[in-house]
Amino acid sequence: MKAMDTDELKAAVLSGYANLENNKEYVNNLNVFPVPDGDTGTNMSLTMQYAVKAVTESNAKSPDGLISAAANGALMGARGNSGVILSQLLRGFSKTCMGHDKLDIELCANALNAATQMAYKAVMKPTEGTILTVARGMSEFAMAHYTEYENPVEFFSEVLEAGRVILSKTPEMLPVLKEAGVVDSGGCGLIFIMEGILASMKGKTVGISDGSTAMDHDQIDLDGEFDYTLEFTIVTDGSKSYQKTVIDKLMKIKGCADPNVMEKGSSIKVHILSNEPWNVLKTATAFGTVRHIEIIDSTDLDDALLPETDEPKIEYSREHTDYVIISVSSGKGLSSIMKDLGVTYIVEGGQTMNPSTQDFMEIIDNTDADNYIILPNNKNIILAAKQTCDISRKNVAVVESRNIPQAISAMLGFDPEMSLEDNVAAMSENMATVKVGQVTFAVRDTSVGGSTIKEGDIIGIVGSDIVACENNAFTAVMDIAEQLVDEETSILSLYYGCDVTETDAAVMENKLKKKYPDLDVEIFSGGQPLYYYIISAE
């Protein structure tokens, strides 16, 4: 019977992590809460990151030592519920492997079983339809069938298949998943890890791709063979679904490839590569009015994609200062408001792009100041900011702001004459007086607390609760304002995002002023992505 050696195992763990990391956004989007900030994928990926770090640093000579290192790493880095469960699964797995120097099929099956048992033991009333169920599905299959397999790859892929089957059944077990129309996010994350491991066993180790660039690269290769990239929208009568017919017709045109057709109500969005764009448009007009036509010459596209590597470098001032304040922000307007308030450096980032500890360290290492204060402005960035404190030898403190308005009021409490501790205390205190609401859109259909939310609906969030679900942003803002304003409120600030026009923002301002004549209503262009409006009351 063939067994894995340490190098193969190392590669497998790395590959499992890489596959999860590449798909973490997908896992995040499965979170049952319909806003674009689910974090199961991120949590699991961070936990795995620690495991991988432990594995790469370990100089264990046998598989059991290596797995034990991974389990320890995951334990130390466990984040969120799914992360803790993952670390426990690894711990169970490693306990069984202990003392064996060959990881064969039988041991693997036993270890999987022990992992599940270890995880189940750690909870009084296990909820079925979660990552636990998926782990159990796989281990039960492994225990029942391991004698039938000679080839570890075959065995592992069958185990994975069993996991996939269970994962697809999770909505049946957990009503909240069914209501939201998704499978369990933690279970899905586990499957991604296993997929990565299997790929590595087959000799196709998965590497970490930088966000969506992997997909983009595929597209560039394809583009090379075609002269034009076309994008347009067909407005149909909306009486039935045309998606299939459109694809069929497009595929029949000579010199066309890779049609990407998305239908939503009466509008169909099409992206296609072609040598004869005129023929494509002619076909498209048969379905309705063709709008928003954009034809890009592929050679232009290649050029457009190139400069991405030359990122604008931040210029560091070498001058010695008392304080350097680093704030995370996205959107030009918000960044300039921050700068006006005294923030020294802005790290670009936010909901969809979390800056790493490295990004903060770079600024700290390249500047010379007595004290550093970091404003993370997002709950997912707080950890990276805190790690910076631990790593850096300079005086770094984090004021745990969870959004931009909090950071703005925190900045108002900043006094360069005070000590670092006093400043952090004053800033945190100031921050607590602000109440913040955000207006964004739902990324998919779901229902929360009995009310149904459709993809694309405008939703208002205060804290982590959805307080408003409307079909336009105006009413959502009004709903939120109603929630935020109380007797103590004196200022109401509104930051509008990059998707909101100035006219709309002005209308919004008037509406608020009319409704709250006693308050100071201020409006700023924030230019932030994803969130149409950020409202703060203080």
Next chain:
Amino acid sequence: MVSEERKNSKITVSTIKQVVCTAAMECFGVVGIANIPGADSIVYLLTNEEWSKGVRVSAGSDKKIHIEVFVILEYGMKMETVCENLSDAIKYNVEKQTGVKVKKVTVNVTSVRVM
């Protein structure tokens, strides 16, 4: 006894305690609820019926409540994270199910189960 008056309904402390215990029971890593330590400082693992003895609910400021829970965790887990998860789960479930706002949740780890 703290209770939040709604139009025609009152939510009692024991209801809140029940919700807290259920949340704890479903939380990964929590293997038991322990008594609030008395003068003897002996830790007892509570049975299902006595669970409410491991939870303290008190009135906080501005109509919000403060929940304190005493738990036993499984050995070999990052306690900090488990406690964080538990307090999130308690806050979420209590606020969602009873409508009472939670100001603060304190998780006390009384013991660790080693097996």
